[in-house]
Amino acid sequence: MAEVHNLQELRQSASLATKVFIQRDYTDGILCQFQTKFPPELESRVERHYFEDTVKTLNNYYAEAEKIGGTSYFEGCLACITAYIIFICMETRYEKVLKKISKYIQEQNEKIYTPRGLLITDPIERGLRVIEIAIYEDRCSSGSSSSSGTGSSTSSCSRG
Amino acid sequence: MPPPMKQCEYSQITTQSSSPMESPKKKKIPRKKWEVFPGRNKFHCDGRIMMARQTGVFYLTLVLIVVTSGLFFVFDCPFLAVTITPVIPAIAGVLFFFVMGTLLRTSFSDPGVLPRATQDEAADLERQIDIANGSGSGGGYRPPPRTKEVIINGQTVKLKYCFTCKIFRPPRASHCSLCDNCVERFDHHCPWVGNCVGKRNYRFFYMFILSLSFLTVFIFAFVITHVILRSQKTGFLNALKDSPASVLEAVVCFFSVWSILGLSGFHTYLISSNQTTNEDIKGSWSNKRSKDNYNPYSYGNIFTNCCAALCGPLPPSLIDRRGAIQSDTPQSVAPPNGITTYGATQSQSNMAAATPLLQSESSPMNEELPVPGKMTISSPCATLTLGQPTPPPSTSSLATETILADTLPLKEACEGHHFLTPEEAPSPPGMLTPGSPLTHSHTMHVLNAVTQDSMHEDSVRGLVKLSSV
Numbered sequence: 037m038a039e040v041h042n043l044q045e046l047r048q049s050a051s052l053a054t055k056v057f058i059q060r061d062y063t064d065g066i067l068c069q070f071q072t073k074f075p076p077e078l079e080s081r082v083e084r085h086y087f088e089d090t091v092k093t094l095n096n097y098y099a100e101a102e103k104i105g106g107t108s109y110f111e112g113c114l115a116c117i118t119a120y121i122i123f124i125c126m127e128t129r130y131e132k133v134l135k136k137i138s139k140y141i142q143e144q145n146e147k148i149y150t151p152r153g154l155l156i157t158d159p160i161e162r163g164l165r166v167i168e169i170a171i172y173e174d175r176c177s178s179g180s181s182s183s184s185g186t187g188s189s190t191s192s193c194s195r196g
Numbered sequence: 197m198p199p200p201m202k203q204c205e206y207s208q209i210t211t212q213s214s215s216p217m218e219s220p221k222k223k224k225i226p227r228k229k230w231e232v233f234p235g236r237n238k239f240h241c242d243g244r245i246m247m248a249r250q251t252g253v254f255y256l257t258l259v260l261i262v263v264t265s266g267l268f269f270v271f272d273c274p275f276l277a278v279t280i281t282p283v284i285p286a287i288a289g290v291l292f293f294f295v296m297g298t299l300l301r302t303s304f305s306d307p308g309v310l311p312r313a314t315q316d317e318a319a320d321l322e323r324q325i326d327i328a329n330g331s332g333s334g335g336g337y338r339p340p341p342r343t344k345e346v347i348i349n350g351q352t353v354k355l356k357y358c359f360t361c362k363i364f365r366p367p368r369a370s371h372c373s374l375c376d377n378c379v380e381r382f383d384h385h386c387p388w389v390g391n392c393v394g395k396r397n398y399r400f401f402y403m404f405i406l407s408l409s410f411l412t413v414f415i416f417a418f419v420i421t422h423v424i425l426r427s428q429k430t431g432f433l434n435a436l437k438d439s440p441a442s443v444l445e446a447v448v449c450f451f452s453v454w455s456i457l458g459l460s461g462f463h464t465y466l467i468s469s470n471q472t473t474n475e476d477i478k479g480s481w482s483n484k485r486s487k488d489n490y491n492p493y494s495y496g497n498i499f500t501n502c503c504a505a506l507c508g509p510l511p512p513s514l515i516d517r518r519g520a521i522q523s524d525t526p527q528s529v530a531p532p533n534g535i536t537t538y539g540a541t542q543s544q545s546n547m548a549a550a551t552p553l554l555q556s557e558s559s560p561m562n563e564e565l566p567v568p569g570k571m572t573i574s575s576p577c578a579t580l581t582l583g584q585p586t587p588p589p590s591t592s593s594l595a596t597e598t599i600l601a602d603t604l605p606l607k608e609a610c611e612g613h614h615f616l617t618p619e620e621a622p623s624p625p626g627m628l629t630p631g632s633p634l635t636h637s638h639t640m641h642v643l644n645a646v647t648q649d650s651m652h653e654d655s656v657r658g659l660v661k662l663s664s665v
Contacts, residue, residue, distance in 0.1 A: 055316045059364075062346045062355070065493060066367050066381070104500075104508050112399075112507025119297035120400060123510070130509045163311035163514040165363060 050153055050172035058091065058167040068098040068164050081171060082152050090144050090156070091167070094137065101133035134160055230517040234312055235377040243517035245304040247390045248375050254303055254390030261299070261408070264448050265292045268415050271441040272422045279425060284418060291411040298404035299389060306513040307394035308380035310361060310369060318362035325357070349492035368493070370474055380511075384473045396513065399506045402463050409453070409460045416449035467505045468498040 056078060061071040072091045074084050111129060115122050141158050149156055149169075157168040226232050230243035238247050247254070265288070273285040313321065325342050342357030344364055355364045358371050361378045365371070370382035372392045381395035393401045419442045426435035436443060466476060470493050475481060481491035495501050 055320065057317055057320050060366065062348060062353075062367055065348050102509055102511075104504050108509045109503060109507045111509070112503075115510075116399075116403065116506070119294050120301050120403075121297065128510050128512070130512050134512060160512070160514070161516075162314065162317070165310070165313070166317060168317070 053171045053173040056169045056171065058169065060165060067102050068159075069095045070159070070167055075169075077171065078154070078169065081154055082149065086148050090148075093140065094159070094167070097133055097137045097140065101130045226521060228517070229515070229519045229521055232521065233515065233517070235309065236375050237309075237377070239517065246306050246517065247303055248385065248387075248392065250374070250387060251390040253387040257299070257388045260448060260452075261292075261295060261411075264415065264445050265411070267441040267445050268419065271439050272419055272445070275422055275426070275439075276418055280421075288411070288414060288418075291407060291414060294407045295404065295411050298400050298407060301400040302386075302393070302397045302404050303389045303391050305391075305397045305400065306515060306517070307392040308382075308396040308511065309375075309392075309394075309513075309515050310363065310366070310378040310380060311515050312360070313362040321357075321362065321364070351490065351492040353492065368472060368475070380514075381472060382474055396511055399510075402467065402506065405456060405460045405463060409456045412449050412453045412456055415445060416453060419445045419449065468501050470494040470501040470505065 054077065056075045058070050058075065061069045070091050072088055072095075074087055078087060107129060137160070138158055141156055145156055153172045155170040155172065157170070159165070159167050162168055228243055230239045230246075233239070236249045238249055238251065239245065240247075268288060269285060273288065276284045329342075342364075344355040344357075346353050346355055346367065348367060353367050355367065357363070358365050358378050360371060360376065363378065365378055366380060368381045369378050371378045372382065372385050374385050375392055377392070379392050379394035381398070383393040383398055383401075385392045386401070389401065389404070391397070422439065423432075423435050423442055423446075426438060429435075430438065463473075466473060469491065471481060471491060475491075479485060481489055483489060495504060
């Protein structure tokens, strides 16, 4: 709940300046990995090592989710024997790891990125295509009242 | 005069805050994401079930399997259980249960659809492409083809840009023109299961055809056994008279078994070499292309390839079907009917009716140059391939046995460098989706449509946000 409160505050006190997209890295095949290249737009916003750590940790999580080994074979065989009905009641390993990732991103946002005016969107919300990092600037307000809240700030952004 | 649907939408937004009671007859506001899904899919059970738009052949499949198995249980099993062993109906029951489970799983699940890019993503990509291409081209015609090259395990793979979804397609992904979606690890669009076969449901599909082969062979063998045993007692003609259903079952099984067994064998080969139907038919990793050509996705041995395909982790669905639409949900780029950017010519669609639907490029490494004035896409996203062919709906399973035989001559036809765009490719007449007639009216308005769409979406988005406050 505290995290949401912070994000709301972020959105109310700052306006969206731009978004940076970290694309997928396919050099190791079709596994889900993101590029660790530091985008120039973030030069002045966040330290390089924080960014690289975040992306590397995310890459490790995805590699763990997609790992083909004992656990995944067991899960696959069990599912096959039960004509895949077991997936209705059981959560797959991938889904469990995705929850971990979601939590990790929330933590990172809280600790590192939101205080610096940045917001990382969970890649699963973008179809595992990109890591979207929103860069917020301090709002140079044009007198918009606080009662409209997020509605007016976002609508002013969309028209802007 | 504005179309009535649009009128309803706008007036509903304005009356939203004043009196909700006034809107019972008007169009329901979409609450869940599946209701505004941009692809051509049908959703049931509040987004839990996802299928292609054309499902007629799927129902045929269901009917054939259920009726044949039903007749077997009713007419043949009692005799066989008494004369030979009751294990026979038990095995048939297990097989039938397995077949139905895997069929429904294949048909109803998300094959691995890639969600379309959000406005911001699309704009960012466009910017990067412009920088990469050295934006010299004016706004009047289509910019040069958009590709990215990636080296995967030593092989150069081209990532193509999908004009509908506004993304660079990951390796092995392809755009299905019937469903109008990019699908990961696209294998083919199968009308028999009424869905695409892709990363998420390939194992179910394989299990389905494998178990169906066993079931078909099983039923066929025991129907024959039944007739033979009976005719030993009462003579052949009397046996047929006593059990007329057996004749029907034998006929259906006889004609199905060849194609289904053939298909199972083909997919077993594909799995063991870790290829998709798409790649196999195009010969993407064939030695004939060049000596250095090899499949970069293969794990090297058959066992690992099989395990990875069948027992690997099941990826989650990337499209959040049952999530609620929030006011700040980014709108994905969606041309009005998703096919505005593709041109099609009628003659090619007729020719393509019997040919596999694939990108028959002269070489996979060279991107085709756009044909000026023709508005055909330079990076065709044709996705329907002939692994599971698309027979006209009027034929029964009889058609399937001839279609596999067609794959070989069709392979030669593919090398003939004819230019298939996704709208030409999809299906033979009778199965033709409504895509192609619409494209003719839209090709002239491609560029205008795209800019108008983004403006339209912005204004709608603004209105939706205002109404939700």
